Amino acid sequence: MSTSREHLAQQLAEAVAEALRADLAHQDRALLVVSGGSTPVPFFHALAAKSLPWARVDVTLADERWVDESASDSNARLVREHLLTAEAAAANFVPLTTDDDTPEQGAAAVGERLAGLSWPASVVILGMGDDGHTASLFPDSQELPLALSTEATVVAVRTPSQPQARITLSADRLHQAKRHVLHINGEGKRSKLAAALGGDDVQALPIRAFLACPLAIYWAP
Numbered sequence: 001m002s003t004s005r006e007h008l009a010q011q012l013a014e015a016v017a018e019a020l021r022a023d024l025a026h027q028d029r030a031l032l033v034v035s036g037g038s039t040p041v042p043f044f045h046a047l048a049a050k051s052l053p054w055a056r057v058d059v060t061l062a063d064e065r066w067v068d069e070s071a072s073d074s075n076a077r078l079v080r081e082h083l084l085t086a087e088a089a090a091a092n093f094v095p096l097t098t099d100d101d102t103p104e105q106g107a108a109a110v111g112e113r114l115a116g117l118s119w120p121a122s123v124v125i126l127g128m129g130d131d132g133h134t135a136s137l138f139p140d141s142q143e144l145p146l147a148l149s150t151e152a153t154v155v156a157v158r159t160p161s162q163p164q165a166r167i168t169l170s171a172d173r174l175h176q177a178k179r180h181v182l183h184i185n186g187e188g189k190r191s192k193l194a195a196a197l198g199g200d201d202v203q204a205l206p207i208r209a210f211l212a213c214p215l216a217i218y219w220a221p
């Protein structure tokens with residue numbers, strides 16, 4: 001891990017902890033929405049060490065592969081192993097999968113589970129793939145127009161470029177958050193973000209749906 005990525009993760013953890021503290025000063029519970037993938041791991045470690053009333057914090061995911069939590073690419077597993085540790089083990093984690101065979105079968109139950117949380121989220125931390133996807137809003141997904149337009153909380157997604165079916169928070173649900181962060185590393189993602197900022201076709205680069213949230217960008221080389 002490069003020093004700059006580690007510093008970035010520490011800075012982001014401090015900002016997120018401050019946001020959660022600010023919201024918890026005037027509300028009983030606060031909701032944090034995190035992304036999966038490789039980028040958030042040092043941020044999760046840094047945030048887990050923060051002193052917060054973690055028992056009043058709910059954590060869920062922006063998106064998930066429809067896999068068992070024991071799978072190595074489960075975002076829930078990532079959160080449990082890297083965020084719900086130390087002081088943060090007291091947080092209430094709400095995963096996005098059920099025992100159903102498909103996300104289409106499980107989406108309604110996941111939506112009901114999420115309905116009990118303290119929306120709007122205090123902070124949504126988005127990642128971005130090399131194809132400009134964020135959450136599981138993929139350029140090549142048939143469900144992208146639905147996920148960008150529905151008022152439902154979650155959408156089941158099938159994406160030719162991805163091996164697994166997925167479930168994602170809808171753009172509407174993500175938009176409703178009080179604060180939005182994009183956490184990315186590397187030159188490839190910096191150039192993809194620059195390309196996204198230079199156009200307006202959301203279907204081509206779905207990260208564009210969040211560029212005007214406003215979006216705090218945390219980038220390291």
Ligand SMILES: O=C1O[C@H](COP(=O)(O)O)[C@@H](O)[C@H](O)[C@H]1O
Nearest residue numbers: 035036037038039127128129135
């Ligand atoms: O598929 C996913 O990828 C993106 C980015 O992941 P990274 O490994 O490049 O950091 C992530 O934001 C998303 O939650 C995840 O499901």
